[in-house]
Structures are given as structure tokens and as C-alpha cells.
Amino acid sequence: MADPELLAAINQIKAIDNHAHPKRPLKEGESDPATDFADPFDSPFDVPVRLRLDNPEYNSAQQALYLSGEPQTTKASAEQLASAKKRAREEKGEQFPAWILDRLNIDVMFANRVAMGSGLKAPRFLWVPYGDAFLFPLDNTDAGAANPDYRAQFNGATRLLQAHLRDAGLSQLPDALAGYLSKVVDATIARQKSSGAVALKFTLAYMRTLDFGNPSEGEAARIYARFVKGGVPSPADYKTLQDFIFRHIAMKSGELDLPLHIHTGAGASGYFNQTGASPFLLEPLLNDPKLRRTKFVLVHGGSPFAQQTRMLLYKPNVYADFSAQTFLLSTRELSVVLRSWLEFVPEKVMFGTDAFEITPEVGWPEIAWLSNHSAREALGLALTGMMADGQITREQALELARSVLRENARKLYALP
Numbered sequence: 001m002a003d004p005e006l007l008a009a010i011n012q013i014k015a016i017d018n019h020a021h022p023k024r025p026l027k028e029g030e031s032d033p034a035t036d037f038a039d040p041f042d043s044p045f046d047v048p049v050r051l052r053l054d055n056p057e058y059n060s061a062q063q064a065l066y067l068s069g070e071p072q073t074t075k076a077s078a079e080q081l082a083s084a085k086k087r088a089r090e091e092k093g094e095q096f097p098a099w100i101l102d103r104l105n106i107d108v109m110f111a112n113r114v115a116m117g118s119g120l121k122a123p124r125f126l127w128v129p130y131g132d133a134f135l136f137p138l139d140n141t142d143a144g145a146a147n148p149d150y151r152a153q154f155n156g157a158t159r160l161l162q163a164h165l166r167d168a169g170l171s172q173l174p175d176a177l178a179g180y181l182s183k184v185v186d187a188t189i190a191r192q193k194s195s196g197a198v199a200l201k202f203t204l205a206y207m208r209t210l211d212f213g214n215p216s217e218g219e220a221a222r223i224y225a226r227f228v229k230g231g232v233p234s235p236a237d238y239k240t241l242q243d244f245i246f247r248h249i250a251m252k253s254g255e256l257d258l259p260l261h262i263h264t265g266a267g268a269s270g271y272f273n274q275t276g277a278s279p280f281l282l283e284p285l286l287n288d289p290k291l292r293r294t295k296f297v298l299v300h301g302g303s304p305f306a307q308q309t310r311m312l313l314y315k316p317n318v319y320a321d322f323s324a325q326t327f328l329l330s331t332r333e334l335s336v337v338l339r340s341w342l343e344f345v346p347e348k349v350m351f352g353t354d355a356f357e358i359t360p361e362v363g364w365p366e367i368a369w370l371s372n373h374s375a376r377e378a379l380g381l382a383l384t385g386m387m388a389d390g391q392i393t394r395e396q397a398l399e400l401a402r403s404v405l406r407e408n409a410r411k412l413y414a415l416p
């Protein structure tokens with residue numbers, strides 16, 4: 001059990017959530033296409049226990065979020081909870097997302113979205129756009145053939161890149177790679193940064209493996225020029241081009257001081273390539289002396305390869321959050337991961353919820369509640385164990401909790 005006094009103090013800390021997918025408050029019948037860029041996967045997969053809709057934790061989440069302040073007699077019915085949620089949405093209107101953060105003691109939530117929009121405003125919600133589309137400017141027919149789940153991502157990437165072209169005032173892709181990099185890639189990233197982006201996110205592990213070669217500009221430029229007007233590049237040629245573009249973006253990210261968020265570890269789709277999402281695959285990038293100014297944030301901490309992530313925290317340019325481990329693992333198992341990280345390089349470990357919408361009933365607020373709850377309790381368990389073993393004092397335990405929940409992110413992103 002976590003030390004009750006320590007846990008109570010941990011629950012008071014105003015957190016910074018390094019990774020989440022909040023939605024705008026929607027009116028009846030309205031949709032929010034700017035949440036994600038990809039199409040839904042059409043292949044079925046088996047849902048882990050804590051993400052199943054019948055998980056009783058969601059009942060607790062809704063009770064705590066929407067019914068607190070009312071007498072807690074017996075367990076509320078699904079109807080009572082649904083109407084309490086509807087009432088909260090209507091009463092709070094545009095303030096609903098920020099009100100949810102208040103209920104969770106989350107000060108700032110990073111919103112990984114195509115675009116922001118009403119109801120999701122700074123300083124409570126800070127933007128993390130997707131960079132994936134930059135890597136797929138050519139015909140994606142063969143690239144998508146490698147894995148049935150890649151298709152949904154490529155369709156979205158194509159749409160997103162078209163939107164970037166329009167925003168850049170271009171009617172088609174530039175003829176040469178140099179023009180593409182400056183007029184589309186660099187121009188879009190600069191625009192995103194000046195619109196308030198705090199990081200650039202890549203979900204590449206849903207579209208390819210995370211091993212990056214180090215091709216020359218000449219090689220990449222030849223492939224781009226040959227296929228930009230049509231024709232399907234071979235998977236090997238396309239990968240060469242992608243590897244070059246990604247290294248270019250990583251370099252840019254260092255220059256602009258815009259950290260890179262990279263999805264590492266488990267992915268939620270039936271054909272997801274787990275092996276190809278291992279954090280160690282990123283080592284050639286992390287070890288490139290030219291990329292030491294780039295801050296790489298391993299989103300989800302590479303779970304189930306959390307011990308790979310732990311060892312990568314040695315590197316001065318590597319950080320990690322434990323988002324999604326907060327619902328994929330039990331609180332007990334998460335506490336074991338956290339303790340191993342905290343005993344290593346605790347200054348690089350960050351809280352994250354990965355709050356996302358499963359259904360309108362189990363939406364981002366419910367997942368945020370579950371993640372937030374588990375994260376704080378797991379942190380309490382880990383620190384209680386370290387105190388019991390004489391590794392840290394109570395004051396140091398609280399200091400570590402503040403670092404993980406808030407201060408490490410505040411420093412990395414230079415937040416006020």
C-alpha cells in the first residue's frame with residue numbers, strides 16, 4: 001500500500017500531462033475531425049481488460065467526475081451517470097475540457113491533435129501536432145502493402161500532407177527534395193511552432209519500423225525526383241527517402257528547440273509490429289552527434305520495452321513519459337516500472353495520461369481519470385517502497401513526485 005500521507009501530498013500536485021488526445025466540446029451532431037489524422041483500423045483486435053467498456057473503473061471515474069458533491073449512497077446507475085455527464089457538458093460548455101482538468105488536478109494537458117480549436121485553449125491545453133505526413137509524399141501503394149493496418153494511417157497522412165500544401169500556398173509538391181524540405185516541411189513546422197506547438201509527435205510505428213538508416217541527401221533527392229510526379233517507389237527506396245526526411249526533421253527540431261515525441265512500444269491494432277516499435281531501434285539517431293541538440297521524448301516509455309527506455313535515459317537527449325502504461329498495466333505493475341526509472345535518471349521521467357476516446361460514454365475524461373488515478377497511486381507505491389528500503393527520505397520522495405508529475409516537463413518545454 002502507498003503511504004497515505006505521501007499519497008495525499010501527491011494528489012495535491014498540479015500535474016503537467018505530457019501526452020493526451022482531448023476532444024473539443026461538441027454540440028449535438030457535431031464532429032471533431034481534427035482529433036486524429038488516421039482512419040479507424042478495420043482489422044479486429046482483442047481489447048485489454050482495463051480498456052473494456054465493462055471495466056468498473058469507468059463507473060468510478062464518472063461518479064468522481066460528474067457526481068461528486070452529491071451524496072454518495074449506492075453505486076450510481078448508468079442512466080444517472082449519463083445524465084450527470086450530459087448536464088456537466090451543457091453547464092460548462094466551452095469550459096468543459098478545462099473543468100475536467102480541474103477535477104483531476106492537471107494544470108496543463110498536451111493535446112496531440114491535427115489542430116486545436118474552441119474549448120482547447122492555452123495555457124491549459126498546449127498543442128502537439130503530428131509530423132508523420134511529411135515522411136510519405138510519394139505514392140503509398142506499396143508502402144501500405146507491408147501491413148494491413150498501415151493503410152488507415154497512409155490515407156490520413158495523404159490528407160494531412162495535402163492540407164499542409166494548401167496552407168503553404170502550393171497546388172502541388174515541389175519538383176525537388178530541397179524545395180519540399182524548405183517550402184513544405186520546414187515552413188509547416190515553423191508555422192506550427194509559431195502557433196504554439198510545444199513538440200512534434202510521430203506515430204510512425206503504426207506505419208513503418210523505427211530503424212533509421214543514414215542515407216545521403218543525393219540518394220534521397222534522386223528517389224524523390226524520380227517518383228514525385230508518379231510511379232510507385234520500391235519499399236527500400238521509399239524507406240531511404242523517409243529516413244533522410246526524418247533525420248532532417250530531427251535536426252530542425254534541435255535548431256527550433258521543439259522536442260520530438262515518438263510513439264515507442266505497444267500499439268493498439270491487430271497487426272501492429274511490436275518488434276519494430278522497440279526503443280533500441282532508435283539508437284543510431286539518439287547516438288548521432290549531429291542530433292544531440294534534439295530532445296527525443298519516448299512516448300509511452302516503450303512499454304513493454306520499459307527497461308530499454310530506462311537504459312536510454314542515460315543519453316542527455318532522451319526523455320520518457322509513461323502514458324498508456326497507466327491503463328495497459330495494473331497500478332502495481334506500473335509502480336515497478338516507475339521505481340526502476342526513478343532509481344536511474346528520475347529527471348527525465350514524465351507523467352502522461354494518453355487520454356483518448358473509446359466511445360462517447362468512455363471518452364477522454366474517463367481515460368484521463370483512470371490514468372491520473374493510477375499514475376499517482378503507482379508513484380506513491382514506488383516511492384513508499386524506496387522510503388521503506390532507506391533509499392530516500394520522505395522529503396526526497398515528495399520532491400521526486402513533484403519532478404515526475406510537473407517539474408521535469410516544465411523544464412523540458414520551458415513552461416512558465
Ligand SMILES: [Zn+2]
Pocket residue numbers: 019020021112354
Ligand atoms: Zn496517444
